[in-house]
Amino acid sequence: MRRLISITSCLNLVLLGPSNAWATDAPVVENNPQNVQYVAEFSKNGLIGRIVANTPSAAPGVAFDISITGNATFDSSDYLYHIHEQPVPADGNCSATLAHLDPYGRGETPPCNANDPASCQVGDLSGKHGTIPHLPGFSASYVDNYISLTPGTPAFMGNRSFVLHFSNKTRITCANFKLVDLPAASNVTDTASCSPTGCGSSTAASQTLASTVTGVFTTVSSTVHSATTASSTGGGLMASSDAQKMNPRIPGAIALGPLVFCVAAAVW
Template sequence: MFKNIVALVFAAATASASLYVRDTGSNPALRVEQAVANVTGNGVTGSFNFVPATGQTGLKVSINVSGLKQGLQYPFHIHINVVPADGNCTATGGHLDTYGVKTANTAYNCDKTKPLTTCEIGDLAGIAGNLTANANGQATLTFNDPIITFGDNKTTILGHSIVVHNPDNTRLACGNIVGYALKNPSTPSSHTGSSQTESDSDSSDSKSSGASSAAMSAALAIMAAAIAL
């Protein structure tokens, strides 16, 4: 009986994971359901997970970063360019600011109550606050950003990167934002978009993160049904 339950759980997880495909822009009909950025650099590792915010505009952002120093403030932003193969975070360019909110002649001050008019689209820390690590050097944060999307040309996060900064704003760690879509969406979506390609290792990690939630839910459901028999 136990062997049968294990087999059912494995089958459910495999089937659920196969529903997702890494969106490289080759099929505009794909519906992006999730995006993931795995950041690395200078002993820091972490993940940024993006999904549509329930009942709200924008995206829900979940962050987990390790290797930080306790008590320090670490800003983080979406940057314009992708991280190159050599991992150089400086090559990611400036913050994503397609509406030109930040200008040379005016002091920049992101007001999270007026994000569309006062915040750069990439200023995630301006909306949620900086990352602060605990005694283990880990920082976690979850928030809704009302601006960012998977689809609109001006507000999409796809094809860009995440940079975690030191307290002095030098660049500490970075990673590309990769979108994942359902292979066969049943309904049209406003979240259609594409993502920039990256290394095979990053792709594998991100794809696993993108499909894990759906796979686990299906697996647990089948396990519960099997145990009840």
């Protein structure tokens, strides 16, 4: 009898798939990369949508901004939306995106409990944050603590898709998430804010100065790898006007400690 039960259990596992009783709660995702943004956009079936995902400042998870407009006239309510496992293929077939992103094996049944979001499928956004009451005309902003923007992690969403459904789960439209290039933060020291005794910083700075003198174009590029805040004589960063007093033939100069970098605007 015991052997028969074991065989039956194995057959159920093969035929029906693993039980979500083996599922684990999704962990809170810490340390998502900063200055990373993914965007999914669609324009189909009278709907125009934009979903922006990025890392919130000093907080776990992913911040979402969702906007859906258009001129569709759907007679429905409680629309569902999710992050799906696979991207949308070139032919735009939303069915090819397969199931919701669910790296921890939770499954769709029973429905997600919004009061316990860690127990929900990672990609079930409407289950965790609420359905869409009507369309078009929807916007929402929230942070989901269980989604990752780090490639190679189980809950990574960057290579997935966004799918919008009717309440009966029929798919309306879909779009791929794409990485957006954001401008890099500048680490260049602003010399205009320095005091006469120095910048108080050792930040590397690069400057390229160009001047045209009687038809001759001269470019001088200087890279300062380490700035000292004071020299042995008490000097520091010297303003152009002070350097000009040292040599009136130089119309503009920057002095850093004992070194002076100049560009002459006249031929000696």
